[in-house]
Amino acid sequence: MSAAAEVRSLFRAFLRAGKHYPNYNIREYIQRRAREGFHDAAKLTDPSAVKSLLELGRQELEVVKRQSLVYGLYGRKFKNVLELDLPQVQPAGKPPAAASL
Template structure:
């Protein structure tokens, strides 16, 4: 598998897994952190450094997966910002 494909695959996996985090603030932080980190590292051309960053990303993916499981064990009510918008009803 090419390195570019590996990077894109792990990026997508990280974002998908981060979307599963039940806590809104942690979910938003994780998504932002993943995108920012990949943007910072997009200009790396050294394959040894890329392999090291990929290994870190795989460790972080496992960490996020564990956090998702723990988050579901101790879930709480959704925040107001997460609630779907209700249709406004006019009283007659």
């Protein structure tokens, strides 16, 4: 597999691993850090630097996967306020929208 294909595969794996976190904040943090890290590393042209970053990325991916499992076992079992399905509330002073027939 070429280096570019390995990088894409590793990037996708990070994004997929981030989706397994039950907590919105941690999930978004993992995915944001992956995007930022890969964006910053895209400027590298030295093959040895790319190879060392790929190895570091693989190690970090294993940590993310392991922590996802641990967090799933011991983390909070309820959603935070950003993930709740709350009913829409009308702003004060505005009449409800009339249903058009």
